[in-house]
Amino acid sequence: MPIETGPAVDEKEVEGRSAEELLEGLQALPQDDPEAIRIQEEVLELYRPLLYRIARHYSGRGEPYEDLRQTAHLGLVKAVHGYNPHRGKKFISYLLPTVTGEIKRHFRDHTWAVRVPRRHQERRGRLHRVSIEFQQRHAREPGIDELAREMDLPRAEVEELLQASEAYSTLSLDLPDHKDEEGSPTLEERIGGEDDSYELVLERESLRPAMCCLDDRERVLLRLRFFEDLTQAQIAEEIGCSQMHVSRLLAATLDKLRERVDRDETPS
Structure with missing residues (x-):
């Protein structure tokens, strides 16, 4: 099902300036410049309704809607930083695949496949939100100590939570090691060996x-x-x-x- 972006969403303006014009001005400014921060916030506000529609499109598939909204928001932040207005393409044509790709990556990386303690299941959503919010503020992924401070948890607890979160998705051992090579050995055949x-x-x-x-x-x-x-x-x-x-x-x-x-x- 295609995602409805709404009528002329790429032609919306803030104070008479299109997203393309705003982002072109953003490129000439340092990242910590107050004007750059204001422009980013304007673009984020401009496309926030679109983010919510995309998040709703993927809701009902086992992930909380709030998590999907946060993930879509992260995709928008990445699109703002990665868009090059000089290539002549509309911002919306860069934004949509960036946001949907981020959401699909979220589903790929965050789907429980192994049973873990309930406290980790309950905290995983918060861990994901804290991590995204940190990335939005600092334009980088947080370290374990930073996550521990943000979540007000001991470092050891965060380390255990991160390890448990990796159990959200698994690969079948029957998958071929190289999908594009006929007769490629399976993962099961490549794992393990004799213990000396x-x-x-x-x-x-x-x-x-x-x-x-x-x-x-x-x-x-x-x-x-x-x-x-x-x-x-x-x-x-x-x-x-x-x-x-x-x-x-x-x-x-x-x-x-x-x-x-x-x-x-x-x-x-």
Whole structure:
């Protein structure tokens, strides 16, 4: 169904000036100039009724109307900043695909597909509105700390909410990795692989009883060398001896472990 923009919506004027004329004057001004801000507000007010009609056109599809209005408003802000009046096209011809594209992106990125806690479902709409309002004020996306301040929530809660929001939509694992290539493997075939850590489990379990034969100093040496990744020189400084002595102690400790592991693995 086509969206009805209304009669001659692109020919509306503010104080005798068309949107194209307003935006042409906007290009010559710094973004924080009071006159630039006034012009942007005039254009936003001029096309606000159109935004509401577009939002209503997409309502009833699982998303709150207020969210769709905010998304359409963000599309208008982007259109104001991206429109080039010198190309000779009417602003409305640039505005409509920008706004509808923003709304379609909203549906693509914000559709629950995985069950998440109810508190996240309830807060997601507010998160989206706060994010859009921040983008409208600052012309950039907010960071996590900025969202936390705007929503008066702890940073950890916002991080969890953002992760939950990603569950709003999912991709089927049966989809081909490259849709335009015949015989392309599916996402399921490309995800996952062998975990090399499984082979380490047996080795670690074999070492566990062997570690009991080591004294405290030998355990400290192994911890500093293989867990904290210190060099022999750093270990020498840490325990107060020469690097050569550390080398001898490590070699003796490892030999002791090997001998104990071999003895434990030898059938009686």
